[in-house]
Amino acid sequence: MKSRILLLFCIFLGLWGLLLARAARLQIFPDVRLENLKRRQFETSLEIHTRRGAILDRNGNELAASIPSYSLFADPKLITNTSEFAKKLGRVIGINPKDLKKRIHDHERRFVWLRRQLPEKMKHDVEALGEPGLGFIEEPKRVYPNGSLLSQVLGFVGSEGNGLEGLELQYDKSLRGRLKQVLLPRDARGRPLLSDARSLTEVPDGSDLELTIDHEIQFQLERDLQNAVEKYGAQGAVGVVLDAQTSEIQAMATVPVVDLNDGTHYPPEQRRNRVVTDAFEAGSVMKTFAIAGALKEGILRPSTRYNCEGGHLKVGDKWIKEAEAHDKFEWLTVTEILAKSSNVGAAKIAFDLGDERLMRALTDFGFGSKTGVELPGEARGIINPLPWRPHLLANIAFGHGIAVSPMQVAAAYATIANGGVLKKPLLVKAIHTHSGDQPQEFQAEEVRRVLTPSQAATMRLMLTAATEDTGTGASARIPGYFVAGKTGTAEKVDTVHGGYMKGAYVSSFAGFVPANNPRYVIYIAVDNPRKSYYGGQVAAPVFARMAQYLVRRVGLPPVQISERNVILSDNERERSHAQEAALKDLKRETENTQHGGFPNLVGLSLREALARVHAEASAIDVHGYGVVTRTIPVAGAALDPKSRVTLILDNP
Amino acid sequence: MSRRHLNEILPFFSVLILVSTLFGLVLLKMEVRRMGYSILKASHEYSKLKDTQRMMDMEYARLTRPDHIRKYAVAHFTLNDARSGQIIQLAGQKLAMPQ
Numbered sequence: 043m044k045s046r047i048l049l050l051f052c053i054f055l056g057l058w059g060l061l062l063a064r065a066a067r068l069q070i071f072p073d074v075r076l077e078n079l080k081r082r083q084f085e086t087s088l089e090i091h092t093r094r095g096a097i098l099d100r101n102g103n104e105l106a107a108s109i110p111s112y113s114l115f116a117d118p119k120l121i122t123n124t125s126e127f128a129k130k131l132g133r134v135i136g137i138n139p140k141d142l143k144k145r146i147h148d149h150e151r152r153f154v155w156l157r158r159q160l161p162e163k164m165k166h167d168v169e170a171l172g173e174p175g176l177g178f179i180e181e182p183k184r185v186y187p188n189g190s191l192l193s194q195v196l197g198f199v200g201s202e203g204n205g206l207e208g209l210e211l212q213y214d215k216s217l218r219g220r221l222k223q224v225l226l227p228r229d230a231r232g233r234p235l236l237s238d239a240r241s242l243t244e245v246p247d248g249s250d251l252e253l254t255i256d257h258e259i260q261f262q263l264e265r266d267l268q269n270a271v272e273k274y275g276a277q278g279a280v281g282v283v284l285d286a287q288t289s290e291i292q293a294m295a296t297v298p299v300v301d302l303n304d305g306t307h308y309p310p311e312q313r314r315n316r317v318v319t320d321a322f323e324a325g326s327v328m329k330t331f332a333i334a335g336a337l338k339e340g341i342l343r344p345s346t347r348y349n350c351e352g353g354h355l356k357v358g359d360k361w362i363k364e365a366e367a368h369d370k371f372e373w374l375t376v377t378e379i380l381a382k383s384s385n386v387g388a389a390k391i392a393f394d395l396g397d398e399r400l401m402r403a404l405t406d407f408g409f410g411s412k413t414g415v416e417l418p419g420e421a422r423g424i425i426n427p428l429p430w431r432p433h434l435l436a437n438i439a440f441g442h443g444i445a446v447s448p449m450q451v452a453a454a455y456a457t458i459a460n461g462g463v464l465k466k467p468l469l470v471k472a473i474h475t476h477s478g479d480q481p482q483e484f485q486a487e488e489v490r491r492v493l494t495p496s497q498a499a500t501m502r503l504m505l506t507a508a509t510e511d512t513g514t515g516a517s518a519r520i521p522g523y524f525v526a527g528k529t530g531t532a533e534k535v536d537t538v539h540g541g542y543m544k545g546a547y548v549s550s551f552a553g554f555v556p557a558n559n560p561r562y563v564i565y566i567a568v569d570n571p572r573k574s575y576y577g578g579q580v581a582a583p584v585f586a587r588m589a590q591y592l593v594r595r596v597g598l599p600p601v602q603i604s605e606r607n608v609i610l611s612d613n614e615r616e617r618s619h620a621q622e623a624a625l626k627d628l629k630r631e632t633e634n635t636q637h638g639g640f641p642n643l644v645g646l647s648l649r650e651a652l653a654r655v656h657a658e659a660s661a662i663d664v665h666g667y668g669v670v671t672r673t674i675p676v677a678g679a680a681l682d683p684k685s686r687v688t689l690i691l692d693n694p
Numbered sequence: 695m696s697r698r699h700l701n702e703i704l705p706f707f708s709v710l711i712l713v714s715t716l717f718g719l720v721l722l723k724m725e726v727r728r729m730g731y732s733i734l735k736a737s738h739e740y741s742k743l744k745d746t747q748r749m750m751d752m753e754y755a756r757l758t759r760p761d762h763i764r765k766y767a768v769a770h771f772t773l774n775d776a777r778s779g780q781i782i783q784l785a786g787q788k789l790a791m792p793q
Contacts, residue, residue, distance in 0.1 A: 093748075104755040110745045187755035229727070261760035594781065 086228040092219025093182055094203060095248030097196060097210075099257040100292075100471060104187055106196055106210070106302075108203075111159035111183035114168060118146040118154060120175030127173055134167045135160065158201055159183040182219075184210075186302035192260050194296045194315035195417070195469075198305030207305070207313055209251065209470075212418050216473055219248040252472040252481075254290035259283055262591050267297040267566070270584045274571035280316050281567070282452045283588065286560035289456050289465035289486045291415070294449075314419075321421040321445035324567070325532030325577065326365075326514075327552045328441030329388045331454060333376060334501050335403025336395045338493055344377045344504050350386040357433045362389045365531060365576075381507035383514045383529060385440045392439030397430040400438060406492045407454040407464065409446050414466040414487075421447045441532055452565040455552045458501045459526075459560035462493030502526050506557045518551055518582035520590045522600025526560075527553015527585065529577035534570060546570045549580035555589040558601060562592045640687075642677035643670045648691060655687055666691040 068076065097106040114135065121127050124143055132139035135157050145154050158181070160168070165178055184199045197208020205214035222245050267279040283293040296316045300308040314320070336342045350371035353364040364371065364385050371384050379387030392400055404410065410425040424445040426434060437443035449467060457464045466487045473482040493501065505526035508515040514529045534546035550567040554560040566581040566588070574580055643651040651670045655662065663686060674688040756762070767773040 103758070104751060107748065107752055107755070109748050109752055185752055187752055188759045189761070191759065191761075258760050265761075 081225075084227055085225050087223055087225055092222055092245045093247040094184065094199070094219055095217040095250045095474075095476075097217075097251045097253065099253055099255045099260075100290075101256065102252075103257050105192055105253070105255075105257065106184060106186050108182040109185055111161060111181055112165040112178040113158040113181050114156045114160055114165075115177050115179065116146050116154050116156050117152050117175045117177070118149050119152055121146055121149075121173075127175075130171055131156070131168070131173065131176075134171065135164060188257065189303065190299035190301050191257060191264065192255060192294070193300045193302050193305075194313060194317075195255070195294055196302060197313075198302045200306070208315060208417065209253075212416055213251055213470070213473075217248040217251065220246045222246060247476040249476070250474040251470055252474060254285075254292060254468050254471045255294070256292050259592065259595070260293040260295065263293040263588060264295045264297060264299060266584050266587050267295055267568075268299075270566075270568050270571075270580065271297050274568060274573045274580050276568045276571040276580075278316070278569045279567065279584075280320075280448050280569070281584070281588070282317050282448055282565050283592070284452050284456050284467060284563040286456055286459040286554050286563045288468065289453060289460070290468045290471070292562070294469075315417060317448045318413075318415055318417050318420045319447070321423040321447050322548055322567075323442050323444065323532045323535060324446050324451055324550060325441040325530035325548065326383045326385075326388075327451055327528045327530035327550055327565075327577075328444065328446070329380060329383065329439065330458070330501070330505065330528050330552075331404055331407050331409075332388055332392050332395065332400060332439040333380060333504070334407070334458065334493060334497070335400055336376075336391050337497055337500060338403065339395065339399055341394050342376050342391065344375065344500060346376050347373050348376070348379060348387045348390045350374050350379070350384050350390075353386060355386045355389060355436075357389065357436050358431070360433050362386055362433075362436050377504045377507045380504050380528065381510065381513040383440075383508070385436075388439040389436035392435050393432070397428055397435050400435065401425065401428055401430075404438075404444070406490065407457060408450055408489065409444065409454065413447075413449050413453050414489075415449055416469050420449070421445075423447055423450055441530060445535075448565055448567055451550075451552050452563055455527075455554060455565065456563045457492050458498050458505070459554040459563050460498075461495045462491055462498035464489040464492050502554075502557055502560070505553065509553070514576075514578045515551060515553070515582045515585075517578055518553060518585045518589070520555070520586050520593070523555055523589070523593055523598070524557035524601065525553060525555050525586075525589060526557035527551055527564075527582075529582055530567075531575060531577045547575040549575055549577040551577050551581035551585040553585060553589075555593060556598065556601060561596065561598065562589065564588050564592075639678040639680060640673065640675045643673050643689065644677070646670050648689070651689055655689075661686045663688040664691065665689070668693040 094108040096104055096108070099105055118124075124146055125139075128139040128142040128146065131137075132142045137157060142156065145156065156176075160178075168176065168178075182203060184203065186193075186196065186198070195208055197210040197212075198206055199210050200206050203218070205211040205217065210217065263281045263283060267281050270276065271279050279295075279297045281293070281295050282291065284291055294315070294317050296314070298312060300313055305313065333342070350364075350373070352372060353367075353370040355362040362385055365383065369382070369384070371378075371382065371386065374382065374384055374387050376387075376391070378384070379391070395403070404425060409423055412420045412422055414420075426438075426443065430438065434443050453464065453467050456467075466489055468484060468486040470484055472484065475481070503526075505528060506524050507513055508528050509519045509525045510516065515525075515527050518527050518529075519525050528551070530548070530550035530552070532548045532550070533542040534548055535541075536543045548567055548569055549571055550565070552563075552565045554563045564585050566584045568580045568584070571580045641654050643654060646654070647669055648664065652662065665688065668691045670689050671692045672690040674690075675685070
């Protein structure tokens with residue numbers, strides 16, 4: 043009996059021992075399968091969608107931002123009456139019931155997208171239908187509150203929220219938030235048990251981009267370009283506004299624009315930011331750099347004269363001509379060559395400079411290489427390799443035979459405006475993270491010094507000549523301010539058949555304002571205007587409107603004040619009239635005296651009258667008192683030094 | 695109270711302290727759970743409010759976009775673009791210039 047009890051005890055002890063050993067093994071040695079099983083039973087996983095960062099202008103205005111939206115899907119297997127379902131749902135989400143029915147026709151499929159990115163209100167309407175087999179997935183939606191403003195620069199995102207063009211593509215990594223997955227213990231009903239709310243609220247949202255763009259200047263630029271396109275029946279237009287001192291891009295536009303909220307529906311050529319992606323022959327705006335190169339090399343001074351050969355110059359077997367047949371310039375100074383935009387003059391300067399030095403001048407100004415602006419697809423432009431034939435050398439001097447991008451031209455003019463330093467145009471001012479770190483701030487980088495400050499000042503002065511009455515860019519002038527700049531009219535290259543397109547031009551104007559202390563560099567180019575095509579007629583007025591807007595906006599006081607453009611107060615106007623009358627009298631008297639005539643003494647006192655005539659007459663007779671009312675001889679009459687003069691006075 | 699009486703009730707106190715401690719632990723655990731649910735609810739509300747704020751920011755940006763303001767000014771205040779000569783810029787020294 044005792045031995046049986048002992049046996050049973052041993053058996054049970056052995057079994058318990060095995061059980062304990064198994065338990066110890068499970069606890070001490072890891073088992074992946076069991077770990078996963080435990081995780082499934084006690085833990086829940088939450089997916090938190092993070093927000094794509096916003097894009098802001100320099101004043102914090104939102105240009106692009108993400109808001110929550112709800113994408114609707116269906117499980118066709120759970121839908122019983124497809125016709126009724128499609129009819130009811132189609133009405134709410136705005137899809138044709140027939141199309142909807144086609145999508146949910148296959149009952150073997152368990153997941154079909156019905157419509158992406160619905161607003162919250164529509165989600166509630168769908169839920170109110172109470173239809174089985176429908177579900178929502180929360181997705182962020184990219185919204186561009188300004189519609190088409192800055193469209194080609196911002197770019198847009200695809201349906202999966204990834205950047206496809208422009209800044210959205212270039213800064214996709216910074217903007218994109220990461221999908222955050224949080225593992226939490228759960229209760230018996232599957233609800234997560236939270237002990238730290240930060241795991242849900244502290245999400246790695248994408249960083250915000252702060253641009254150098256000012257959305258009001260941008261709007262004005264796009265509007266002015268659009269007006270020019272409509273007025274001249276042009277194919278398109280581009281424009282860029284840079285801060286003259288820092289090269290920060292304040293506005294950059296390509297017209298026609300695209301609506302970013304529907305970006306993928308526009309053709310690729312319209313979505314291109316042509317300010318940076320397109321290189322074209324810019325025409326006479328490039329004369330500035332040939333002259334700047336020659337000035338730098340000490341070949342010329344602003345007053346150096348060139349014989350412009352009456353408007354025709356034979357180079358090899360080809361003729362270089364002026365833009366206008368009636369321009370038969372003979373001897374012009376360098377300043378006049380720039381002001382009147384003489385092709386022959388520019389060609390002669392290029393011959394003096396030579397191809398190597400002209401090439402060096404152009405590359406120093408940044409042509410032939412990317413400006414480094416933070417946008418995708420930037421064009422380098424095209425400069426033919428050396429050596430250049432004389433005809434090509436002449437052509438390059440006046441902006442043909444060389445392809446440049448609008449951004450390169452603007453950056454090069456900014457070099458002259460800021461005192462001679464080429465700077466990398468800046469578009470992104472700062473990147474703000476949401477982790478509380480210091481924002482990453484950017485400054486315009488200096489690339490190289492191209493001109494000395496005095497050479498740049500000389501160039502600025504020469505460029506103001508182009509906007510004087512006799513210059514080609516007179517219509518770029520704005521009252522009260524000195525404007526410096528250069529017009530450009532280039533034949534458009536036929537990219538299909540080669541050569542130039544007949545009757546197609548690119549009209550442009552590049553310059554800065556105010557010329558004495560530049561604040562803004564503006565470049566405007568209008569593509570293939572139909573009704574007029576000279577840069578001075580098409581692009582210069584757009585420049586003037588933009589420049590006028592900018593100086594008013596920043597409150598720059600006018601510096602070029604003359605009697606013609608000043609409004610006087612009433613008192614000052616009266617005083618001015620009196621001064622004018624006195625000046626007229628004085629002028630008349632001076633003329634009389636200069637022509638040897640007797641001066642007009644009417645209205646003068648006797649003392650004043652005698653002071654005027656005593657040296658000119660041998661004898662003077664005076665009759666009466668008061669002021670001179672009449673004289674013999676009369677004013678203006680020839681005066682013989684030996685003759686007598688009679689002054690008749692009376693009370694006024 | 696004599697030492698004998700004290701010895702008699704000591705086991706009772708021990709059991710009482712043990713039971714109270716266990717009870718307290720359970721209550722604490724329950725409080726943690728309850729607060730966990732409150733936190734979850736609050737964090738949902740926080741996200742919702744953040745979304746609402748984003749939507750309102752968006753609406754504000756839409757309403758203050760330059761072309762909208764311009765259209766509104768033209769339609770409701772009968773304003774229009776200034777023409778050349780209508781803008782008078784003060785130039786200092788009692789001078790003003792038409793632009």
